[in-house]
Amino acid sequence: MIAMKRRTITYGLAASVIAVAVAWAALAAALIPLWAAETVIVIAFPVLVLFLGLWWRAPGGEEDIPFIGY
Amino acid sequence: MPDIGGIDLFVLEFGDILHYYTPYTTTLFLLALIFTALAIVSRPEGQIDIAFGGDAYYAKETTLPEMRFRRFMAIACGLATMGAMGSGDLFNFTLFASLVGITNVGIVAAVKNRHVLNAAYEYGIVAMVATLPLFGGAALILATTGTLSIPALAAGGFAVPFVGKALLVLGVIGEGMAPFYAAKAEMFRAPGAPYVIMCSLSSLLIFLRVVEIAITI
Amino acid sequence: MIEYLVFAAAFGLLLLGLHRKVIARIQMRPGPPVWQEILHALKFSFKSTWVPKTASATLYIGVVLVGIGIWSAALFVVLAGESILILFAIYMLHKVVEHGFGLSSGSPYGKFGGVRSVISAASEIPLFVTISAIYLFTGSLLLRDIIAYQGVHGPLLLIVPPVAIAMYIVILSKMPYGPFSIVESKELVSGYKTEHFGVWRAGISVIDGLKTFVLLYAFVAIFIGAVPFWAALVIMTGILVTLSFVCAVTPMLSPFDSVTIQGLITGLMLAYVGYLWWVMP
Numbered sequence: 001m002i003a004m005k006r007r008t009i010t011y012g013l014a015a016s017v018i019a020v021a022v023a024w025a026a027l028a029a030a031l032i033p034l035w036a037a038e039t040v041i042v043i044a045f046p047v048l049v050l051f052l053g054l055w056w057r058a059p060g061g062e063e064d065i066p067f068i069g070y
Numbered sequence: 071m072p073d074i075g076g077i078d079l080f081v082l083e084f085g086d087i088l089h090y091y092t093p094y095t096t097t098l099f100l101l102a103l104i105f106t107a108l109a110i111v112s113r114p115e116g117q118i119d120i121a122f123g124g125d126a127y128y129a130k131e132t133t134l135p136e137m138r139f140r141r142f143m144a145i146a147c148g149l150a151t152m153g154a155m156g157s158g159d160l161f162n163f164t165l166f167a168s169l170v171g172i173t174n175v176g177i178v179a180a181v182k183n184r185h186v187l188n189a190a191y192e193y194g195i196v197a198m199v200a201t202l203p204l205f206g207g208a209a210l211i212l213a214t215t216g217t218l219s220i221p222a223l224a225a226g227g228f229a230v231p232f233v234g235k236a237l238l239v240l241g242v243i244g245e246g247m248a249p250f251y252a253a254k255a256e257m258f259r260a261p262g263a264p265y266v267i268m269c270s271l272s273s274l275l276i277f278l279r280v281v282e283i284a285i286t287i
Numbered sequence: 288m289i290e291y292l293v294f295a296a297a298f299g300l301l302l303l304g305l306h307r308k309v310i311a312r313i314q315m316r317p318g319p320p321v322w323q324e325i326l327h328a329l330k331f332s333f334k335s336t337w338v339p340k341t342a343s344a345t346l347y348i349g350v351v352l353v354g355i356g357i358w359s360a361a362l363f364v365v366l367a368g369e370s371i372l373i374l375f376a377i378y379m380l381h382k383v384v385e386h387g388f389g390l391s392s393g394s395p396y397g398k399f400g401g402v403r404s405v406i407s408a409a410s411e412i413p414l415f416v417t418i419s420a421i422y423l424f425t426g427s428l429l430l431r432d433i434i435a436y437q438g439v440h441g442p443l444l445l446i447v448p449p450v451a452i453a454m455y456i457v458i459l460s461k462m463p464y465g466p467f468s469i470v471e472s473k474e475l476v477s478g479y480k481t482e483h484f485g486v487w488r489a490g491i492s493v494i495d496g497l498k499t500f501v502l503l504y505a506f507v508a509i510f511i512g513a514v515p516f517w518a519a520l521v522i523m524t525g526i527l528v529t530l531s532f533v534c535a536v537t538p539m540l541s542p543f544d545s546v547t548i549q550g551l552i553t554g555l556m557l558a559y560v561g562y563l564w565w566v567m568p
């Protein structure tokens with residue numbers, strides 16, 4: 001099962017952001033053809049969407065104590 | 071050759087029988103590959119059922135050997151689909167299409183549920199009957215043109231009979247497209263989601279491929 | 288590239304919000320704000336998220352990725368003017384994604400949503416008929432050739448109106464709250480979407496946004512032809528409002544009625560294309 005570890009999620013997010021950025025830059029510099037950039041983005045964009053959301057709420061170093069009653 | 075799937079990206083020749091991939095068939099091939107990979111790596115879900123008219127629910131029991139067999143069938147179905155996507159030979163395509171029909175029954179045949187088995191039986195009969203127009207169409211095209219190679223037929227110079235194309239499409243529709251998919255809906259009640267969705271995926275993909283073939287030749 | 292995707296998803300969600308607003312106003316309700324669907328997507332993306340115990344975890348998550356991936360690819364295919372057969376393939380594969388959503392969780396509601404999505408397979412055939420009719424005229428299925436054809440002969444909307452209606456019905460059958468949206472009807476909680484919550488649901492929102500944008504944009508490109516981008520957006524909004532009117536005034540059909548009507552439409556379209564094929568030189 002995927003543990004909701006902030007570090008794992010940060011790595012996933014970083015990997016997808018870097019993939020998208022590299023594809024974009026390489027296309028702008030005309031290093032790779034359009035279809036290659038599109039393929040990379042089609043694969044990286046879904047990962048980016050999910051990891052962005054997971055990262056947003058992922059537990060950090062110290063856990064907060066849940067409110068347990070009035 | 072009418073340019074409907076885009077330019078050839080890759081051609082693998084075995085004499086005059088060849089496999090080729092256009093952007094269109096590559097897309098289909100990759101999708102079959104993704105869902106086959108999902109069937110390989112996913113564990114089946116634990117299906118919960120409800121008793122209508124109350125709050126009761128119960129978990130369905132499945133056994134490991136049953137799931138192993140069904141995973142094997144799902145992978146076989148994925149391989150048959152991938153074969154049909156790249157095939158450049160009409161007869162190979164029809165073989166792969168009928169293999170898809172057989173493996174689809176196999177995917178749900180091990181489920182111990184009366185509704186699912188009835189549906190699989192009905193689907194099996196339709197798929198079996200549909201192989202007649204499927205192979206008939208290919209045979210008709212071979213008899214009139216003398217070749218089964220899709221690129222050769224697409225290059226022109228052959229009068230491909232319309233009846234042959236129509237029978238080919240009808241055969242593939244019989245493997246599980248509308249309006250013959252009715253039995254398939256009940257097959258989807260079976261537990262083991264990663265395997266069951268291969269039933270639908272495979273018949274969609276071979277239909278998409280036969281559309282391309284029918285327009286090209 | 289990525290900016291197109293973000294724009295398309297946001298604009299598609301905005302269109303879905305407008306859809307809800309128009310339906311509400313027709314039904315004499317105030318309705319949610321127009322940007323409600325964008326707010327939904329944002330809200331779901333920071334809710335706490337996990338995978339249900341009964342779910343097939345890999346498929347449960349994988350199908351969200353596949354869903355976003357195929358519609359991103361569809362957007363690129365439409366923007367680049369590639370073969371509309373690929374668009375058709377992606378539209379049909381969305382069905383498999385629906386099955387995946389519904390069946391992967393083990394929930395009975397999701398499962399019934401998935402089973403309904405199998406029996407509503409008849410809704411894809413009008414799209415196939417659309418494509419074959421277009422091929423009869425243009426002799427090509429590449430979107431750029433179709434646009435070039437319309438540059439010479441005028442919009443296909445005026446040449447073959449019944450085919451445009453068929454594609455309109457295809458889009459209608461994918462709209463929420465419509466007569467054919469049996470896969471997410473309320474007696475099944477949210478149908479195939481029921482068990483995907485939190486970030487997974489935000490992923491579904493992105494899929495819905497992209498899907499709405501791509502289908503409407505493809506409709507404009509296929510039936511109206513080359514128009515400036517802003518004009519395309521305006522026309523898309525106009526088409527969406529007409530769809531909302533249809534959705535607002537029609538009841539949701541029962542599964543079997545829905546399938547019967549879609550089957551009848553398919554039969555009519557097949558007859559029309561057969562007629563076209565017969566009379567075309």
